[in-house]
Amino acid sequence: EDQVTQSPEALRLQEGESSSLNCSYTVSGLRGLFWYRQDPGKGPEFLFTLYSAGEEKEKERLKATLTKKESFLHITAPKPEDSATYLCAVRPRDTGFQKLVFGTGTRLLVSP
Amino acid sequence: DAGVTQSPTHLIKTRGQQVTLRCSPKSGHDTVSWYQQALGQGPQFIFQYYEEEERQRGNFPDRFSGHQFPNYSSELNVNALLLGDSALYLCASSYWDRVSEQYFGPGTRLTVT
Numbered sequence: 001e002d003q004v005t006q007s008p009e010a011l012r013l014q015e016g017e018s019s020s021l022n023c024s025y026t027v028s029g030l031r032g033l034f035w036y037r038q039d040p041g042k043g044p045e046f047l048f049t050l051y052s053a054g055e056e057k058e059k060e061r062l063k064a065t066l067t068k069k070e071s072f073l074h075i076t077a078p079k080p081e082d083s084a085t086y087l088c089a090v091r092p093r094d095t096g097f098q099k100l101v102f103g104t105g106t107r108l109l110v111s112p
Numbered sequence: 113d114a115g116v117t118q119s120p121t122h123l124i125k126t127r128g129q130q131v132t133l134r135c136s137p138k139s140g141h142d143t144v145s146w147y148q149q150a151l152g153q154g155p156q157f158i159f160q161y162y163e164e165e166e167r168q169r170g171n172f173p174d175r176f177s178g179h180q181f182p183n184y185s186s187e188l189n190v191n192a193l194l195l196g197d198s199a200l201y202l203c204a205s206s207y208w209d210r211v212s213e214q215y216f217g218p219g220t221r222l223t224v225t
Binding site: 043 | 116118145147152154156200202204208212215216217221
């Protein structure tokens with residue numbers, strides 16, 4: 001069964017304290033790994049898509065990397081506005097183009 | 113360029129009632145997927161629509177049904193509501209024939225009492 005596990009469940013950082021979020025996955029075949037940011041009561045906001053091991057994407061203070069078994073979201077010198085839940089999702093190869101399987105997310109709180 | 117829109121924002125229903133949620137996809141997108149997100153959980157795939165047909169379905173009962181219109185907008189219907197149906201319902205749009213990212217709407221918060 002396709003499965004996505006995110007860790008830690010929650011993370012509290014001081015402003016400027018860099019860290020990483022982990023997303024490990026088990027799928028029949030990977031047709032894309034996606035990172036989303038979600039603020040309370042709102043829909044997920046797309047951040048990155050990664051397709052193959054070794055690929056990296058960057059956006060402001062965020063950098064996503066991918067290996068054959070997991071992905072990391074690195075947050076460099078975070079600010080309070082980076083506080084949100086970060087969701088990881090995979091698109092398994094044998095489920096067509098559209099179905100995403102999500103993890104439960106990492107709740108990030110950045111204190112000033 | 114308008115993103116994905118959903119209506120209503122919030123909804124309160126009683127057990128046993130029926131509800132209809134609406135979604136308009138991002139301009140240019142032809143595929144709509146629906147997800148259910150319980151509090152503290154990740155979104156769970158309900159089904160997707162393309163060319164006015166249900167193309168793929170997750171592990172949800174037949175009480176959940178949908179429709180897609182010629183302008184690509186979509187509705188999600190839930191019959192015989194249960195307390196456990198209380199959740200944030202998310203609509204996501206994308207291109208059918210591309211392995212591309214899905215863009216999500218703001219969601220509809222459904223509370224069943």
